[in-house]
Amino acid sequence: MALDVLIVDDSAAIRKILQRVLMQTDMTFGEIQEAADGLEAIEKLKQRQFNLVLSDINMPNMDGIQLLGQMRANAQWSDIPVVMITTEGSQAKVLEAVDLGARGYVRKPFTADQIKEKLIGLV
């Protein structure tokens, strides 16, 4: 099955790097879309069903924790696995994301292997 993925990060550089990392895995991807913040991500989620969301935490307009909360509160999106990829290292934020159902957490800076390891068995 080809996976449709939404990458959410306010840095175009990180979005580009994550796209490249995904293409280096053995997984088959369909549509890989990008959003620069949580608000844009919500709009993308309304337009199509994704199999996986990779999201930063600290973003303008709507951060990754708020996005995660909105996804979990919506029956259509609540089962989509979300992996947080962020510089945010505070234990409180990590626990908040886990409490909201984040399926994984990768600290920036990251290696391609760290991302791949997180995705194995997730989707």
Place this chain on the structure above:
Amino acid sequence: MTSEEMQGLVVDGLKQAVDGLCSTMLGCEVTAGDPQRIAHPLQEAEGVIALIGMAGPWFGTGAILCKPDLACKIAGAMLMSEYDTVNEDVLDAIAEVSNMVIGNLKTVIEEKVGPMGL
């Protein structure tokens, strides 16, 4: 915490953050020089400058300064592309570098002084 201890924490935190960034995302190793105290580092800065404010029990501004050719090299290593001039991609890459370096420094400082924001 004494002033010397604070400086040591920042210097060690920055070294750790830069080492981590270079080894994971830039594919290079760096050797840190001796730390220097510069009164007004931005006054004569040239090239690309990225600034991030830190707030909380400690507050201040973290800055990454680099000449255009180095900014292009860093962006090229990060994005696996070649850049001859500073463009949006290069600026975004340097902004993300500063975000990762100062963000990781923030985490190191938070362990000593409590929650902080960027």
